[in-house]
Amino acid sequence: MIGLKIAVDAMGGDNAPQAVVAGVERARDEFKDTEFLLFGVEDEIRKFLKDETRITITHTDEMIVMNDEPVRAIRRKKNASMVLAAKAVKDDEADAVFSCGNTGALLAAGLLIVGRIKGIxxxxxxxxxxxxxxxxxxxxxxxxxxxxxxxxxxxxxxxxxxxxxxxxxxxxxxxxxxxxxxxxxxxxxxxxxxxxxxxxxxxxxxxxxxxxxxxxxxxxxxxxxxxxxxxxxxxxxxxxxxxxxxxxxxxxxxxxxxxxxxxxxxxxxxxxxxxxxxxxxxxxxGAVLLGVKAPVVKAHGSSDELTVYYTLKQIHTMIEGKMIPDFVDYFSQHNLSTKTDK
The missing domain is CATH 3.40.718.10 (Isopropylmalate Dehydrogenase)
Structure with missing residues (x-):
């Protein structure tokens, strides 16, 4: 039974999409309850995809590269693979977003698209x-x-x-x-x-x-x-x-x-x-942006198949452990914000 969905920027990183696809398939084979939503150039992704079980591809030719200015890229490249992956989380189509791409852009996507938890x-x-x-x-x-x-x-x-x-x-x-x-x-x-x-x-x-x-x-x-x-x-x-x-x-x-x-x-x-x-x-x-409404996780740009797998395993644990609901409950009951941040 599928219970979890992870949105993946398949085009982010030096070794994408090959390493990303291989890591996704390895995680898919281990976690039978998880579906993976891949965003990127469909033909490029399919070159390395051996089995489409519980893997869905959303095609886009647009992507955010490492030298893009983060906030500007998120706002202007509406159909970039990273943006679409983050939007899938915002629209409740996925439980988490993962990328090996531009760190600043992913942080911006976490803040501007996924959104902060109230009280953070x-x-x-x-x-x-x-x-x-x-x-x-x-x-x-x-x-x-x-x-x-x-x-x-x-x-x-x-x-x-x-x-x-x-x-x-x-x-x-x-x-x-x-x-x-x-x-x-x-x-x-x-x-x-x-x-x-x-x-x-x-x-x-x-x-x-x-x-x-x-x-x-x-x-x-x-x-x-x-x-x-x-x-x-x-x-x-x-x-x-x-x-x-x-x-x-x-x-x-x-x-x-x-x-x-x-x-x-x-x-x-x-x-x-x-x-x-x-x-x-x-x-x-990977590194996790904590304080937003869903896990937003960044692996190194040079990540290989094993790193992608370990990071997806990490995300699976976060979702399964209901970490985000715990954050929401805590910060709804405790005021740790400054007046200027509210």
């Missing part, structure tokens, strides 16, 4: 990152780039959104919420982080563990780390860049150290592969 001042982008320690699990960073500036109340809302996501999607019973700052003491940071600290500390519904320094962010100190969008995005890019650089440095050091180095590389290969897999974000799915 400023939706934020949530990313999932690996952490190291005894649990060797992952943590969520929110906001990781949807907003350049935030108010203390926005950070409070992100803590609530992150809490529900960690509970519903990652099955963390009582998520530890940390506030990204330049010191662990309560008085550290800007006026925004100091005020946010007070709001989080005073909220009994949040398991607030205090300020988190960026040097400790990967060390299993919190399940959800809250930040303003500018700082969160900078930290995210720094982690991604460092992980990539370290892997290259280790590889070069081992392979360019003569015969002994090559022997060492051979012996360390299983451990290095394990580390590489640990740092591979694709297994955690």
């Amino acid at each position: 001042s400023r939706p934020g982008l949530l990313s999932t990152l690996p952490m190291f320690g005894e649990s060797a699990g992952a943590f969520n960073l929110l906001d990781s780039g949807a907003n350049a500036e935030n108010k203390p109340e926005h950070l409070h809302q992100y803590a609530v959104l992150g809490k529900y996501y960690a509970q519903k999607v990652r099955q963390v019973e009582n998520p530890r919420i940390g506030l990204l700052n330049n010191g662990t003491e309560p008085h550290k940071g800007s006026k925004v982080t100091q005020e946010a600290y007070k709001l989080l500390q005073e909220d009994p519904a949040i398991n607030f563990v205090g300020n988190i320094e960026s040097s400790a962010i990967l060390n299993d100190v919190a399940d959800v780390v809250v930040a303003d969008g500018f700082t969160g995005n900078a930290v995210l890019k720094a982690i991604e860049g460092t992980a990539s650089s370290v892997m290259h440095l280790v590889k070069d050091a081992l392979l360019n150290s003569g015969f002994k180095g090559k022997i060492g590389a051979l012996l360390l290969k299983p451990s290095l592969m394990e580390l590489k897999e640990k740092m591979n974000q694709s297994q955690y799915g």
Whole structure:
């Protein structure tokens, strides 16, 4: 029985539509209760589609490219694959929208087409990152780039959104919420982080563990780390860049150290592969715009079949866990907005 529908921008990303179609088919084969609505150039999609079971294609020649200005593209390219996918959610024809395309455009589509949940001042982008320690699990960073500036109340809302996501999607019973700052003491940071600290500390519904320094962010100190969008995005890019650089440095050091180095590389290969897999974000799915009326999820532009599959699996969990209704219920009962945001 089909119960869930996911709208997919089949033309978004460097490897579209081939990787998107392959990932969709893999997810379709696993989730028998889900139908996938693909938007894009029909002939191009059909080249790679092996089985049309529970897959519907809506043809359009128009698409949003990476160098398009996000808001302008959403407003002018009414028939773009991304826009039509978002509109399917708005019109209750789908439960979520997924794309590997232009990040800014997808965020704009989430805000302008799907729409904010009442009570949410400023939706934020949530990313999932690996952490190291005894649990060797992952943590969520929110906001990781949807907003350049935030108010203390926005950070409070992100803590609530992150809490529900960690509970519903990652099955963390009582998520530890940390506030990204330049010191662990309560008085550290800007006026925004100091005020946010007070709001989080005073909220009994949040398991607030205090300020988190960026040097400790990967060390299993919190399940959800809250930040303003500018700082969160900078930290995210720094982690991604460092992980990539370290892997290259280790590889070069081992392979360019003569015969002994090559022997060492051979012996360390299983451990290095394990580390590489640990740092591979694709297994955690895509970045989620939280605070809008349906899951809006963005995977990396270079996503392959496996990344698309993992992201669709992530979306399936969000829908099945009824995460959005929980958001709506909470924010209808709690006023966490500023007067200027209402």
